[in-house]
Amino acid sequence: MSLLSLAIWTPIVFGVVLLALGRDEQAGAVRWIALIGAVISFLVTLPLYGGFKIDTAAMQFVEKSMWIERFNVNYHLGVDGISLWFVLLTAFINVVVVIAGWEVITRRVNQYMGAFLILSGLMIGVFCALDGMLFYVFFEATLIPMYLIIGIWGGPNKIYAAFKFFLYTLLGSLLMLVALIFLYTKSGGSFDLLTWHKLPLSGTAQTLLFFSFFAAFAVKVPMWPVHTWLPDVHVEAPTGGSAVLAAIMLKLGAYGFLRFSMPIAPDASREWAWLMIALSLIAVVYVGLVAMVQKDMKKLVAYSSVAHMGFVTLGFFIFNTIGVSGGLVQMIAHGFVSAAMFLSIGVLYDRVHSREIASYGGVVNTMPKFTAFALLFAMANCGLPGTAGFVGEWMVILGAVRFNFWIGFASATALIFGAAYTLWMFKRVYLGPVANDHVRDLTDINAREFLMLAMLAVAVLYMGIYPKPFTDVMDVSVTELLRHVALSKLN
Structure with a gap:
């Protein structure tokens, strides 16, 4: 084999x-x-x-x-x-x-x-x-x-x-x-x-x-x-x-x-690229707004996934190297960050058995180690430079601006929405005084949970700080794919 x-x-x-x-x-x-x-x-x-x-x-x-x-x-x-x-x-x-x-x-x-x-x-x-x-x-x-x-x-x-x-x-x-x-x-x-x-x-x-x-x-x-x-x-x-x-x-x-x-x-991909770009921008902007009004943490992160994957399809159908490579990088980064976000919610759910944002508040007071991980993953979900979440989105936005300034501008607004819904959730769940007895009785993460979150934290930081190994692997294949798409009419 x-x-x-x-x-x-x-x-x-x-x-x-x-x-x-x-x-x-x-x-x-x-x-x-x-x-x-x-x-x-x-x-x-x-x-x-x-x-x-x-x-x-x-x-x-x-x-x-x-x-x-x-x-x-x-x-x-x-x-x-x-x-x-x-x-x-x-x-x-x-x-x-x-x-x-x-x-x-x-x-x-x-x-x-x-x-x-x-x-x-x-x-x-x-x-x-x-x-x-x-x-x-x-x-x-x-x-x-x-x-x-x-x-x-x-x-x-x-x-x-x-x-x-x-x-x-x-x-x-x-x-x-x-x-x-x-x-x-x-x-x-x-x-x-x-x-x-x-x-x-x-x-x-x-x-x-x-x-x-x-x-x-x-x-x-x-x-x-x-x-x-x-x-x-x-x-x-x-x-x-x-x-x-x-x-x-x-x-x-x-x-x-x-x-x-x-x-x-x-x-056909070139002919219908406008439709793919339009649907991607709706996902990036509109679904980001929908995420802001969610009361369930899992639903919020689920809608945020739709918005982040909108960046991926947008990058693919602007047909330039940095856009397609950015979409691929965003896929890998989203794999790390979204898994980390859902597993963090799972850590809380295992203790309180509620995903409602209103059930929490002041978690940092009783789970400081866990909150440090949650803050890193929230920042990555926002697209903070130095984390995996930034690299792909930045590449896609740069490629979109080269393709059409207004498409790039519209996609860049999603970073604002992403920061808004992620930080608002983080503030209500983790910061401030202890909100109720459930939060007061919480115990910080154990060795197993620390290992699980640490593995993802290392991946998120490594990719954010040094994305070159990821982009080097895909560059030649992406260039060949775009050359094939561009030359198809001539053939």
Whole structure:
């Protein structure tokens, strides 16, 4: 097995082993096996970065073997500068989530940990797949463990939220399946993604394909106005589920635009870029305003995720190098910051069993260590320079100003809204005198929670202070993608 297969199947194998263990009486052993599995799964991804060549846009670590011979479906994997960091990010977040659920989950522990490990492997498969049908299988399969995570370990309305999540994302993906079958017939019976990138398609075919892919990927991002499932799901999902959903699963949709929509339908992507920019700006500005009036901390951070992902799609469809690279950097940064925000809310919820902002006040007086972490993550969510949250947004705004000053100006206003809703929440939850007996009885974070938050804090600060390793990996691949989109009419 090559490195990519190891990255995909190591967590899945550990997940299946955990499912086989069964009883909650074995919970202690289950937790340790889950942690060992998550750590090994992360370690096997590190050689990908160590052996990655940053001076080529070609796919690397490629492996290909026949899967379904009759339909010419291949088990075809590879990564380039666009996808590499998401493999590492997924494996890293999986380690954090296993640590986060260590003491919190007390029933069906093996199924909970197993679901996350299997989900991690499937999401890595999405980022590595170079066969259209293989991509679709991984893309859809991620719904199953997340549906179970929400439906079994979620809040009071977990069944409603799980169904809403499943139906929205599944229905959007059905049009993508039609598009994949069309491309299969058009290419003479091939599901090879790199072959599809070179197909000479008419303007009408490109437009239909673009909107077919849009139906699947826009729901997953989620873009306005198909974002309404996200707040409901976040509120009901367990803390680990919210962290993985925000940190990784939303990125599957944005990644799809770069891997499918732009290279396969480049003319249509340029033609409809105005629509993508408009929807992105609405997400950035309007959804930011919606976040300001939320009373539930999880809902506030969920709406903030929609606004931050608006920066990603905006960066992609302004078609300049700094904008697309900024969108990718923002995706990685949002993975760290959003996971940290949701896990911080989980720390409070585990103690008080309320997500309402009004239930708190003066937390700094009883949890000073935790408040220091929460302040860092709040600053990163605002886009403070020196944190991961700043780098991607700044690059996207710079690219947008180069594209059109007023689009850049409109996107920059979102930084004001982001600071407003994040700092207002921080003030009401953490600052001031102790507001009630619940807060007075709080105990500061333990060693496990400190480790979980410290891992994310290091990632947030490292990326904010020294983003060069992240941008160096993606530069050549982004340049090649934009060259392909720009030259498509000439070909």
